[in-house]
Structure formats: C-alpha cells, structure tokens
Amino acid sequence: MGRGGSRAAPAAAAPPWHVLPDEVWEHAFSFLPADSDRGAAAAACRSWLRAERRSRRRLAVANCYAASPQDAVDRFPAVRAVEVKGKPHFADFGLVPPAWGAAAAPWVAAAADGWPLVEEISFKRMVVTDDCLEMIAASFRNFQVLRLVSCEGFSTAGLAAIAAGCRNLRELDLQENEIEDCSIHWLSLFPESFTSLVTLNFSCLEGDVNITVLERLVTRCRNLKTLKLNNAIPLDKLANLLRKAPQIVELGTGRFSADYHPDLFSKLEAAFAGCKSLRRLSGAWDAVPEYLPAFYCVCEGLTSLNLSYATVRGPELIKFISRCKNLQLLWVMDLIEDHGLAVVASSCNKLQELRVFPSAPFDAAEQVSLTERGLVDVSASCPMLESVLYFCRRMTNEALITIAKNRPNFTCFRLCIIEPHTPDYTTHQPLDAGFSAIVESCKGLRRLSVSGLLTDSVFKSIGAHADRLEMLSIAFAGNSDLGLHYILSGCKSLKKLEIRDCPFGDKPLLANAAKLETMRSLWMSTCSLTLGACRQLARKMPRLSVEVMNDPRRGCPLDSLTDESPVETLYVYRTIAGPRSDTPACVQIV
Amino acid sequence: MSPPLELDYIGLSPPAAAAAAAGADDDLKGTELRLGLPGSGSPERRVAAATATTLDLLPAKGAKRGFSDEAPPPSPVAAAGKGKKVAEEADNDKKVAATPQPAAKAQVVGWPPIRSYRKNTMATTQLKGSKEDAEAKQGQGFLYVKVSMDGAPYLRKIDLKTYKNYKDLSTALEKMFNGFSTGKDGLSEYRKDGEYVLTYEDKDGDWMLVGDVPWEMFADSCRRLRIMKGSDAIGLAPRAADKSKNRN
Numbered sequence: 128m129g130r131g132g133s134r135a136a137p138a139a140a141a142p143p144w145h146v147l148p149d150e151v152w153e154h155a156f157s158f159l160p161a162d163s164d165r166g167a168a169a170a171a172c173r174s175w176l177r178a179e180r181r182s183r184r185r186l187a188v189a190n191c192y193a194a195s196p197q198d199a200v201d202r203f204p205a206v207r208a209v210e211v212k213g214k215p216h217f218a219d220f221g222l223v224p225p226a227w228g229a230a231a232a233p234w235v236a237a238a239a240d241g242w243p244l245v246e247e248i249s250f251k252r253m254v255v256t257d258d259c260l261e262m263i264a265a266s267f268r269n270f271q272v273l274r275l276v277s278c279e280g281f282s283t284a285g286l287a288a289i290a291a292g293c294r295n296l297r298e299l300d301l302q303e304n305e306i307e308d309c310s311i312h313w314l315s316l317f318p319e320s321f322t323s324l325v326t327l328n329f330s331c332l333e334g335d336v337n338i339t340v341l342e343r344l345v346t347r348c349r350n351l352k353t354l355k356l357n358n359a360i361p362l363d364k365l366a367n368l369l370r371k372a373p374q375i376v377e378l379g380t381g382r383f384s385a386d387y388h389p390d391l392f393s394k395l396e397a398a399f400a401g402c403k404s405l406r407r408l409s410g411a412w413d414a415v416p417e418y419l420p421a422f423y424c425v426c427e428g429l430t431s432l433n434l435s436y437a438t439v440r441g442p443e444l445i446k447f448i449s450r451c452k453n454l455q456l457l458w459v460m461d462l463i464e465d466h467g468l469a470v471v472a473s474s475c476n477k478l479q480e481l482r483v484f485p486s487a488p489f490d491a492a493e494q495v496s497l498t499e500r501g502l503v504d505v506s507a508s509c510p511m512l513e514s515v516l517y518f519c520r521r522m523t524n525e526a527l528i529t530i531a532k533n534r535p536n537f538t539c540f541r542l543c544i545i546e547p548h549t550p551d552y553t554t555h556q557p558l559d560a561g562f563s564a565i566v567e568s569c570k571g572l573r574r575l576s577v578s579g580l581l582t583d584s585v586f587k588s589i590g591a592h593a594d595r596l597e598m599l600s601i602a603f604a605g606n607s608d609l610g611l612h613y614i615l616s617g618c619k620s621l622k623k624l625e626i627r628d629c630p631f632g633d634k635p636l637l638a639n640a641a642k643l644e645t646m647r648s649l650w651m652s653t654c655s656l657t658l659g660a661c662r663q664l665a666r667k668m669p670r671l672s673v674e675v676m677n678d679p680r681r682g683c684p685l686d687s688l689t690d691e692s693p694v695e696t697l698y699v700y701r702t703i704a705g706p707r708s709d710t711p712a713c714v715q716i717v
Numbered sequence: 718m719s720p721p722l723e724l725d726y727i728g729l730s731p732p733a734a735a736a737a738a739a740g741a742d743d744d745l746k747g748t749e750l751r752l753g754l755p756g757s758g759s760p761e762r763r764v765a766a767a768t769a770t771t772l773d774l775l776p777a778k779g780a781k782r783g784f785s786d787e788a789p790p791p792s793p794v795a796a797a798g799k800g801k802k803v804a805e806e807a808d809n810d811k812k813v814a815a816t817p818q819p820a821a822k823a824q825v826v827g828w829p830p831i832r833s834y835r836k837n838t839m840a841t842t843q844l845k846g847s848k849e850d851a852e853a854k855q856g857q858g859f860l861y862v863k864v865s866m867d868g869a870p871y872l873r874k875i876d877l878k879t880y881k882n883y884k885d886l887s888t889a890l891e892k893m894f895n896g897f898s899t900g901k902d903g904l905s906e907y908r909k910d911g912e913y914v915l916t917y918e919d920k921d922g923d924w925m926l927v928g929d930v931p932w933e934m935f936a937d938s939c940r941r942l943r944i945m946k947g948s949d950a951i952g953l954a955p956r957a958a959d960k961s962k963n964r965n
Contacts, residue, residue, distance in 0.1 A: 436839070
C-alpha cells in the first residue's frame with residue numbers, strides 16, 4: 128500500500144486514497160490472512176483502525192486476562208469466530224493452583240450479548256461450565272463449531288445441551304478435557320433431522336456411549352470427515368462405523384484392545400480398505416500387534432499418525448510405520464526406540480513433525496533404548512523436519528551440533544531430558560554447546576525448550592541468536608541472574624517465557640521490566656524471587672499484571688508478608704483490563 | 718561470575734564439584750531458597766532427601782518442589798487439586814515398587830513435563846495392562862492351539878474358547894481343512910471310522926483321541942491338535958492312543 132498516493136502530483140486525478148470509503152478497506156483487509164497483519168494495518172491510521180476492527184471476523188485472545196470480554200466485543204463488533212486461551216502453559220503440568228481462574232463464563236456472556244452471530248467458539252485451558260454450554264446452545268442461532276482443549280468444569284449434561292440446541296453444528300471437538308460423566312446419553316440428543324456434523328471428537332470422554340445411536344448419527348451425517356472415538360467403542364463396532372462412514376479423513380480409534388481373532392481381523396481389514404480418504408489416524412491404542420496389519424491398506428495415504436498412547440512395540444510397530452511413506456506428522460512413544468526411528472528416518476522422508484513421548488517417565492530405570500541416536504538419524508534423513516518434541520534420558524553436545532547442522536530449518540525444538548541437570552553423558556560437560564548450535568543454526572526457530580545441565584552461557588547464545596524465538600521454556604538450568612538477564616535483554620521476538628527451578632533472582636527481572644510489556648507473559652516458579660521485587664515491578668509497570676502465588680495449602684495472606692519473603696510462583700502478563708477480581712486466596716495481584 | 722550467595726543455590730555446582738556438593742547437600746539445606754514462609758519445612762525436607770541422595774552428579778532434586786512441601790508427596794496430578802484416584806494410586810504403586818531413589822524423584826511436581834491428561838490415560842492403561850498380565854496365566858480370554866493335518870502344507874491355529882462342545886469343534890475343523898481333503902470331500906473325513914482321526918496332545922505330552930473326556934476337561938488339557946491319517950491310527954480308535962510324539 129504505501130503513501131505514494133499522497134506524494135503523487137495533485138490537481139485533478141482520482142480521490143486521494145485516504146478518502147476511499149470504509150467498505151473498500153474492509154474488503155482489502157479481508158485478504159490479510161494473519162491477525163498480526165490486520166493489527167499492523169489497524170495501527171496505521173484512524174480510518175484503517177475503524178475499517179479493520181469493524182470487519183474483523185476472527186478473533187484470537189491469547190490470554191483471557193489481557194483484555195476484558197466487553198473490550199473485545201466493543202472493539203470488534205462483527206466477530207464470528209473467537210478463540211480464547213486461559214491458564215498459563217505450565218498448568219498442564221500441575222503447577223498452577225486449583226481455582227486459579229480462567230473462567231469462560233464472562234466470555235460466553237459477553238458474546239451472547241454482543242456477538243449474536245458468532246459461529247465458532249474455542250476455549251483452551253479454561254474453566255467451562257455446563258451453564259456456559261447451555262448458554263452457547265441457547266444464544267447463537269447459527270452456531271457451528273465448538274472446540275474445547277484442555278478445559279474442565281463441564282459434564283455430559285453440557286454436551287447434551289449442545290447436541291439438542293445447536294441445529295447447525297458442524298464441529299464438536301473435545302481435546303484432552305476433563306469431562307464429568309453424568310451418564311446422560313448426550314449423543315441421543317442430536318435430533319434425527321440433524322445431519323450437518325463434519326467433526327466429532329469425543330476421545331477424552333470417559334464412560335459409555337450408546338453405540339447404536341452413534342451408528343445412526345454417523346450414518347446420517349454424510350459429510351462427516353473427522354471421527355475420534357473414546358475408549359468405550361469395541362473393535363468390532365469400530366469396523367461397523369467405518370463401513371458407514373467410508374468418506375472419513377481423520378479417525379481416532381479410541382481403545383484398540385481386543386484379543387486377536389482372525390474374523391475380527393478380516394472385518395477390520397475390509398473396513399479400512401473401504402476408507403480411501405483416510406489421511407489422519409490416532410488412538411489410545413493398547414493394541415495387540417497382530418491387528419496392525421489390518422491398517423496396511425491405508426498406510427500409503429496417511430499423512431498424520433498419532434500413536435502417542437500406543438503401548439505396542441517391536442517389529443510390528445516398526446513395520447507398520449515404515450509403510451507410511453507419506454507421513455508428515457508422527458507422534459509415538461519411546462517404545463519405538465532408536466532402531467525404530469532409524470527405520471522412520473529411511474522410510475518417512477516427508478516427515479515435518481516428530482514427537483516422542485516417554486512410556487515410563489517416572490521410572491528411573493532405563494527400560495527403552497531411546498537415545499540421542501534416534502533424533503540424529505531422523506534429523507539427517509528427513510529434510511522437511513521442522514518441529515520436534517523429544518523425551519529421552521541422555522544427550523550429547525555432539526549429537527545436538529550434528530542435529531543443528533542437519534536441520535537448520537527447525538521452527539520448534541523441544542528437548543526434554545527426563546532427569547534434571549543431566550550433562551553430556553560422554554564428556555560430562557553441560558549441554559551449552561549443543562543448544563547454542565541449535566539457536567545459531569536454526570534462524571527461524573520460534574519455539575525452544577531446553578533441558579539437561581546448562582549454565583548461563585547457553586542463555587547468552589540464546590539471547591544473542593534466537594531472533595525469531597517466540598516461546599522459551601527453561602527448567603533446572605543456569606547458574607545466576609545473568610542467565611535470565613541474557614534472555615530478557617536479547618531474544619527480540621520473545622512473547623512467552625516460562626521458567627521453573629532456576630537460580631534467577633530479582634535483579635534481571637527489574638532491570639528488564641520494560642521488556643515484559645513487549646511480551647505476552649512470563650512465568651517463574653521456584654526461582655529466587657522475593658516479594659519486594661514483585662511489588663516493585665508492579666509499581667514500575669502499571670500495564671502489567673503481577674500475580675504472585677504460593678502454596679495453596681498454606682493459605683497465607685500475602686499482604687502480611689515482608690519484602691524479603693520468597694515468592695514461589697510469579698506470573699506476569701500485560702493487560703489493558705487492569706487487575707482481575709477472580710483470584711483465589713493463594714494468588715495475589717501485587 | 719556468580720555472586721557467592723547464589724553458589725549455594727542448587728544447580729550451580731559445575732560437574733566436577735558436583736560430587737562434593739552432593740555430599741554437602743544436607744548442610745546446604747538451610748540456605749536453600751524454597752517456597753512458602755521462611756523457617757518451615759526443613760526437617761521433613763532433610764528426611765526425604767536422605768533416602769534419596771544416591772546419585773552423585775546431580776544435586777538434590779528434592780529441593781525444588783512445587784506445592785508439595787510438607788504434605789506427603791502427591792503425584793503431580795493430585796497437586797493440581799484434581800485428578801483421578803486411579804492415576805494417583807498407579808503412581809504410588811509404582812513408587813512403592815521402585816527403589817527409594819525413583820520415589821524421591823517422583824516428588825518433583827510437574828516434572829517431567831507431561832500433561833495431566835496423558836498421565837491419567839497412561840496410568841489407567843498401564844494399570845490395566847499389568848492386571849491383564851497377571852491374569853494371563855489363568856482365565857485368559859482365548860486359548861489358541863495349533864492344528865496340524867497330515868499332508869497339509871501348513872498348520873492352522875484355532876481358539877478353543879470359541880467352541881462349546883466337540884460338535885462345534887469338529888464342524889469348524891471340517892470347514893478349515895476342507896481344502897486338503899485329498900480327493901475325498903466333506904464330512905466323512907473326520908469320522909473315527911473314516912480316513913482321518915482327530916487327536917490331541919495333552920499337558921503331559923501324550924497323544925490322546927479327541928472325544929473321550931468331557932469338553933471342559935479336554936479344553937483345559939489340550940495343547941495341540943493333530944488330524945491324523947486313519948492308517949496311522951490303527952489300533953487307536955476308539956480307545957486312548959499310545960504314546961507317540963508327533964514330529965511336526
């Protein structure tokens with residue numbers, strides 16, 4: 128676009144660009160794919176601000192406390208799809224006290240009032256109640272997509288309200304939520320006339336499901352593309368369902384346990400043979416290896432395979448994966464071991480994302496042979512590999528340096544060496560050199576998690592080289608304040624920083640206070656912070672919300688503590704909404 | 718580089734000094750920065766760490782706990798305030814079964830960074846898995862035995878549990894081995910007075926004629942089946958066969 132227009136020769140000619148009607152700009156902005164681009168356009172001038180905000184259809188609120196629901200509704204009145212995220216990432220690992228907050232109710236209420244045309248709602252790490260779900264079902268006449276990820280607070284009663292009330296529902300996507308089972312047959316509440324479902328994911332639901340009802344639902348929803356089942360569906364019923372929905376593109380098999388029986392095997396094999404469009408496969412597989420060949424006919428077409436709950440191991444697993452030559456995404460357990468990953472490396476050359484999860488994370492004894500070797504092999508042979516999450520028990524600097532050299536195109540590199548402070552097992556040195564190589568080589572790195580024995584010097588490298596890094600996770604690392612200072616004074620693009628169990632104290636926090644306003648959030652738990660520094664930070668930076676949390680079982684009122692008191696958890700985020708009012712007793716906004 | 722005070726902080730000692738540092742861990746406990754109000758929790762901390770300190774390179778990890786200071790070490794799921802009992806018990810069972818060292822490691826809240834949902838799901842699966850292993854020796858859901866037929870190029874396997882009586886078994890075998898009838902067709906082959914005789918190897922390794930004992934007893938003791946040529950079975954039917962090991 129550009130200001131060339133205003134510099135052009137005056138006299139007659141077309142009206143200057145800045146008096147073009149809003150509708151023109153709104154139409155132009157509709158071509159901007161990324162919210163950040165739209166945000167940048169809105170910052171250009173007032174008329175663009177007006178045009179952009181009035182035409183914004185999709186809104187993503189990455190921190191539910193960064194702005195109030197009413198702010199969002201007021202600023203973007205035409206929103207049709209909204210996504211809100213709540214608790215900090217470390218809530219996934221139990222580090223956030225219960226009842227911390229992130230209630231979805233205020234957002235649902237504001238949407239019901241201000242966005243009656245909303246079609247899509249997504250919540251991640253929020254507390255969603257049955258009342259919320261009932262309100263959603265009642266308030267939006269064209270509601271189509273409900274996506275709940277890592278949420279809690281609702282039951283099958285809420286799902287029943289959605290099923291009964293949302294006549295145009297296309298997607299019901301429940302990922303890893305804690306859902307209370309009220310034994311309500313919510314599936315039966317989809318009316319017989321209801322046929323619009325495209326995505327149905329209830330894999331995280333404990334408890335039984337009426338299979339006949341499910342079969343009827345699947346049969347009449349001819350556009351069903353994604354079906355992810357829960358544990359309650361036996362294998363032979365799965366085969367029936369597949370025969371009724373051969374157009375399926377994404378399948379979650381739920382449990383897969385059944386004793387091997389040749390008839391059932393043939394039935395499954397035939398059912399899968401009919402699914403010519405199947406591209407993505409997942410499941411909580413406690414599969415018997417003998418059944419894996421039933422999937423051979425779909426292997427060629429698979430682009431995504433999630434076996435991260437599968438306890439199957441051995442040659443059958445490896446043979447199965449090696450047939451999936453077009454895989455772009457592979458999630459497995461470490462039961463695949465190094466030799467399995469070597470096979471993956473040679474078979475799955477189109478691999479873009481690899482995640483390897485630990486099968487026995489709390490067991491110190493090394494039972495599986497998964498080491499740095501597997502990751503090195505995959506990095507060497509998969510040229511499109513850009514995203515890795517790897518849990519292992521040992522690593523070397525040499526391996527990391529090799530990986531960095533092989534794959535400068537990493538955008539996401541998350542390495543979790545299970546035992547904290549683990550050094551390079553051959554040299555007994557810290558893994559500074561290895562991780563430094565990663566950030567120096569992978570110029571496009573956006574997300575990084577470090578682990579193992581690390582000193583301040585790795586943070587010097589990260590601060591200096593990781594220019595595109597947006598999210599950094601650090602645990603049990605560093606020697607001193609300098610480590611944190613390197614990060615906060617470098618890392619130009621840093622948005623989210625989460626730290627636990629590191630010897631970082633008050634000084635770097637206060638010295639880099641201004642940086643925090645350029646970031647979405649900072650989490651520091653079990654570091655060396657004092658209450659005084661947090662109070663000082665809050666005074667210095669009024670647009671930051673500084674939350675201090677201590678052990679909920681103590682029930683101590685933080686007001687009474689002195690400045691020298693240690694702080695267990697600090698969570699700082701920028702906000703235009705001021706301090707929130709829904710904190711539990713153990714959380715204080717200083 | 719680092720201020721002296723912070724050298725006392727866990728995680729700082731370079732690897733070379735780590736061994737010495739570990740030995741001095743108990744002394745350093747008092748200087749640790751940790752959660753909550755000052756002056757609380759250290760006695761329990763010391764006791765717990767004492768059982769745990771065996772690894773030398775690694776300073777006491779027990780120091781950095783999340784919310785689990787004085788309370789008995791909960792699984793991370795419990796520390797989050799909710800979580801399935803099954804998962805917790807599964808974790809506790811594993812802790813009890815393992816050496817004290819792994820048990821102490823499990824006390825670090827939220828580490829390794831595995832989602833509560835994944836922990837719950839895996840715990841339930843593993844609990845079920847180990848139960849199933851234990852039950853495998855008795856009362857398993859299937860009982861596969863090899864079935865060989867003289868002259869057939871390969872063996873088959875059948876699940877004895879899917880049959881209720883000899884008649885079902887014989888019908889199934891007829892169907893299965895129909896292709897190898899060598900000229901004769903259908904049902905007559907499996908009669909005792911026909912071309913073939915059905916025998917089985919029991920727990921003691923003896924080859925027995927099928928049909929003598931009640932079905933239950935047969936199913937319990939049968940290890941493999943052999944469809945024997947009638948000519949080999951001279952003198953066997955209708956009484957129990959002689960001891961003759963099958964060499965397949």
